[in-house]
Amino acid sequence: MCCPEADAEPGAGRRRVRVTGVVTEVRIAPVHDRAEFSALVIAHDPARPRAERKQVRLVWQGQRAVPGVTVGVALECVGLLCDRRSEPTIFNPRYEIVAKKVQR
Structure with a gap:
């Protein structure tokens, strides 16, 4: 995570964070449930490459698909x-796809 204070703990308040990482899992809610698309991201801090990597759940409510998130x-x-079911979670995050560096 880019923000060391971004570790969500049960009972801790919400705080704005910036997270950079790779999507390792996506989930789509069943048709009979409320529309929800979620992605599990393994977050890392580019400034601290040896730091422990954390998991963060991204949840888009009302969506069955999110363009580019695979x-x-x-x-x-x-x-x-925030903390949802003992898992650090960000609801309806703003996101940008990070382009891979190409060597020439």
């Missing part, structure tokens, strides 16, 4: 980090 894609997200 397994293996690198994202940079901004949003309010």
Whole structure:
């Protein structure tokens, strides 16, 4: 995570964070449930490459698909980090797909 204070702990308040990481899992809610698309991101801090990597769940409510968000894609997200079911979660984050560096 880009913000060391971004570790969500049960009972901790929400705080705005910037998360950079790679999507490792996506989930789509069943048709009979409320529309929700979620992605699990393994977050890392580019400034501290040896720092422990954390998992953050990104949830887009009311969506069954989010353009460009698939397994293996690198994202940079901004949003309010909270604790949902003992898992650090950001609801409806703003996101950018991070382009892979190409060597020439």
